[in-house]
Amino acid sequence: MKVSVRVHGYLEDKFRENAFEINGLRQGTTLRELVAGSWSGYGLSALPDQCIITVNYRIAQLDQTLKDGDVLDILPPAVGG
Amino acid sequence: MFGYAGRLLRVNLSDRKIEIESLDEGTARKYIGGSGLAGYFLVNETGVETDPLGPENLLIMMAGPLTGTRVPTSGRHAIVAKSPLTGIWGESDVGGTWGATLKRAGFDGIIVSGISDTPVYLLIDEDGTQILDARELWGKDTYETDKAIKHLHGEKAVTACIGQAGERLVKFAAVMTDGKDARAAGRCGMGAVMGSKKLKAIAVRGNSRVKCADEEALTRSLKEVVPKMVQNAKGLSTYGTAGGLPTMEFLGDFPIKNWSLGKWEEQAKRISGQAVAERMLTGRYHCAACPIGCGREVRIDSGKYAPVEGAGPEYETLAMLGANVLVDDLEAICKANEMCNRYGLDTISTGGVIGYAFEAFERGFLTIEDTDGLRLEWGSADVLLSLIDKIARREGLGDRMAEGTRAFARSLGPRAIEFAVETKGLDFPAHDPRAYNSVGLAYATSARGACHLSGFTHNFEKTLNMPELGYPEVQDRFGVEGKGRFTALLQDLMCMMDSLKLCKFSLSAGIKLTQCVEWLNIVTGWDVSAEEFMRTGERLFNMKRMYNVKHGTSRKDDTLPYRILTSRRKEGGAATNLPPLGELLSQYYEHRGWDEFGVPKPEKLKELGLA
Numbered sequence: 073m074k075v076s077v078r079v080h081g082y083l084e085d086k087f088r089e090n091a092f093e094i095n096g097l098r099q100g101t102t103l104r105e106l107v108a109g110s111w112s113g114y115g116l117s118a119l120p121d122q123c124i125i126t127v128n129y130r131i132a133q134l135d136q137t138l139k140d141g142d143v144l145d146i147l148p149p150a151v152g153g
Numbered sequence: 154m155f156g157y158a159g160r161l162l163r164v165n166l167s168d169r170k171i172e173i174e175s176l177d178e179g180t181a182r183k184y185i186g187g188s189g190l191a192g193y194f195l196v197n198e199t200g201v202e203t204d205p206l207g208p209e210n211l212l213i214m215m216a217g218p219l220t221g222t223r224v225p226t227s228g229r230h231a232i233v234a235k236s237p238l239t240g241i242w243g244e245s246d247v248g249g250t251w252g253a254t255l256k257r258a259g260f261d262g263i264i265v266s267g268i269s270d271t272p273v274y275l276l277i278d279e280d281g282t283q284i285l286d287a288r289e290l291w292g293k294d295t296y297e298t299d300k301a302i303k304h305l306h307g308e309k310a311v312t313a314c315i316g317q318a319g320e321r322l323v324k325f326a327a328v329m330t331d332g333k334d335a336r337a338a339g340r341c342g343m344g345a346v347m348g349s350k351k352l353k354a355i356a357v358r359g360n361s362r363v364k365c366a367d368e369e370a371l372t373r374s375l376k377e378v379v380p381k382m383v384q385n386a387k388g389l390s391t392y393g394t395a396g397g398l399p400t401m402e403f404l405g406d407f408p409i410k411n412w413s414l415g416k417w418e419e420q421a422k423r424i425s426g427q428a429v430a431e432r433m434l435t436g437r438y439h440c441a442a443c444p445i446g447c448g449r450e451v452r453i454d455s456g457k458y459a460p461v462e463g464a465g466p467e468y469e470t471l472a473m474l475g476a477n478v479l480v481d482d483l484e485a486i487c488k489a490n491e492m493c494n495r496y497g498l499d500t501i502s503t504g505g506v507i508g509y510a511f512e513a514f515e516r517g518f519l520t521i522e523d524t525d526g527l528r529l530e531w532g533s534a535d536v537l538l539s540l541i542d543k544i545a546r547r548e549g550l551g552d553r554m555a556e557g558t559r560a561f562a563r564s565l566g567p568r569a570i571e572f573a574v575e576t577k578g579l580d581f582p583a584h585d586p587r588a589y590n591s592v593g594l595a596y597a598t599s600a601r602g603a604c605h606l607s608g609f610t611h612n613f614e615k616t617l618n619m620p621e622l623g624y625p626e627v628q629d630r631f632g633v634e635g636k637g638r639f640t641a642l643l644q645d646l647m648c649m650m651d652s653l654k655l656c657k658f659s660l661s662a663g664i665k666l667t668q669c670v671e672w673l674n675i676v677t678g679w680d681v682s683a684e685e686f687m688r689t690g691e692r693l694f695n696m697k698r699m700y701n702v703k704h705g706t707s708r709k710d711d712t713l714p715y716r717i718l719t720s721r722r723k724e725g726g727a728a729t730n731l732p733p734l735g736e737l738l739s740q741y742y743e744h745r746g747w748d749e750f751g752v753p754k755p756e757k758l759k760e761l762g763l764a
């Protein structure tokens with residue numbers, strides 16, 4: 073299973089690239105598992121607590137199960153104004 | 154009384170009478186402070202017949218029980234008056250160091266009435282209060298006024314003042330504090346109320362300690378909580394409120410071209426907090442007792458828009474004076490921000506009315522004859538700066554725009570109202586209800602008109618949770634079920650934060666309801682339960698509602714602009730959603746115990762001690 077990841081705003085500094093793909097995920101992988109560090113090579117384990125992740129433009133819950141072809145966007149925390 | 158100075162200052166500028174009155178504990182516990190306690194006086198002493206710019210209107214500046222203590226992010230105060238922009242409840246919340254200094258000077262708040270026959274300013278310290286001649290200050294901008302007052306009364310004098318916009322009664326004039334480290338009480342035209350009283354500034358000096366009931370418990374709490382807050386709010390400290398600007402754009406929560414477009418990705422990057430940090434940031438500043446420090450200090454020494462020095466633009470400013478008018482030149486926005494700060498203009502309403510004027514020009518409602526020869530073309534930074542100048546000075550077209558978007562739109566004819574983006578006369582801040590259903594409901598029902606801070610709900614549909622209110626998870630932003638209760642409870646909580654005073658960004662740093670209650674009790678020595686805390690918030694929200702109901706507000710006013718209710722943007726992070734306002738309102742009224750027209754029922758008022 074494969075997902076694509078895009079990184080936005082100042083979080084770009086934390087990653088080697090601002091758009092990349094993650095291949096070879098097992099079926100049923102949750103977002104929490106992805107972020108928990110098994111994919112730390114991609115920098116995901118370095119995420120600040122409060123950043124926002126969307127899956128296919130919907131704000132995601134960490135328990136959400138990922139599907140093949142999902143598009144993940146990782147966004148800086150946004151509290152402003 | 155712990156936490157409170159226990160004294161309020163009353164100044165009548167018509168007869169130059171100064172009085173000190175004491176604050177009793179019963180009233181303090183029922184209305185807390187900030188906008189709650191200020192509201193108690195506004196509700197009792199002004200009414201339908203009060204002219205917002207007349208001598209009977211009150212200008213109330215009120216700190217809270219936490220202001221001036223070591224509680225993190227408590228360095229805030231509220232300014233409350235009947236709004237000249239909307240004709241109803243007006244309130245504006247502001248940070249900086251003024252509120253904390255007022256407490257240290259021995260006052261919880263100031264209530265100003267009357268109108269002086271010549272310009273004056275107030276000097277308040279522990280030795281007393283003086284009404285001083287401000288004729289030399291009249292005509293100066295807010296940075297100059299702050300400097301002049303510091304020159305006269307010492308560097309420790311902290312000012313809240315108006316610029317030329319307030320003097321000329323621009324309906325969305327701001328009251329600015331802390332000089333170049335500017336903080337704005339921007340919303341609802343509090344600067345015009347101050348200007349109408351011929352009150353140029355209020356300078357405060359103070360050294361007394363605000364007494365806390367249990368200093369040791371506070372020290373223990375701070376040791377535990379502050380490091381976590383600092384960690385959670387790292388992005389906010391490093392990049393300011395604009396660090397999240399690309400996120401807002403991505404989620405479709407961003408005003409682009411007078412709220413008509415859904416995407417502006419590359420341009421958003423150019424005006425983000427990261428771009429500010431890379432190109433012009435020289436430092437950051439903190440409100441009193443704040444470990445986060447989201448204030449930006451910028452400097453531009455060369456180029457077309459130099460010099461700029463002092464407060465940098467916040468998220469709201471970058472969005473409203475940038476994306477909303479399609480200006481993506483960061484230096485130009487910094488200049489526009491500085492002009493607004495110096496003139497004392499609300500950057501949100503300024504960007505709102507200018508975006509509206511650009512569209513009116515494009516659609517032919519304004520011609521080149523109306524605009525004094527200016528071509529109001531999207532993206533023109535020079536026109537943006539010219540219009541700010543004209544509004545503040547009330548010159549030509551600027552005089553009409555200075556009345557606010559609603560009045561300006563009405564002056565252009567009934568069809569021109571279609572694209573005016575305001576609720577109850579207050580321009581939208583830079584969050585789009587099409588990106589969060591709860592924001593639509595919160596804008597429609599907020600006492601002061603379109604306001605993202607009265608509910609702060611979008612953050613709980615994006616990244617925050619509040620288990621104590623039954624929301625352990627982030628809520629679905631496009632969901633409908635249960636949003637009436639959700640929005641109402643968060644509005645009640647925000648009423649309390651606006652009264653304690655605590656900065657709402659502390660929520661983003663991990664602070665929860667339980668912590669707010671604990672700090673209130675540690676500081677005051679009270680035994681307030683979470684239930685009493687929320688019930689008090691509900692009382693304050695209903696008190697504000699009743700003020701508006703007396704002014705004729707009902708369901709017909711709890712609405713959103715046509716564009717927001719009917720126009721899908723077709724692109725971006727909220728391409729197709731429209732807030733289902735009718736359904737949301739019905740849920741909301743039912744939860745609140747209001748009737749079908751949005752009027753609190755007598756039994757609800759009785760239950761809250763407001764009957």
Ligand code: SF4
Nearest residue numbers: 248440443446447656
């Ligand atoms: S987070 Fe920012 S606005 Fe809030 S109190 Fe701190 S410095 Fe002031």
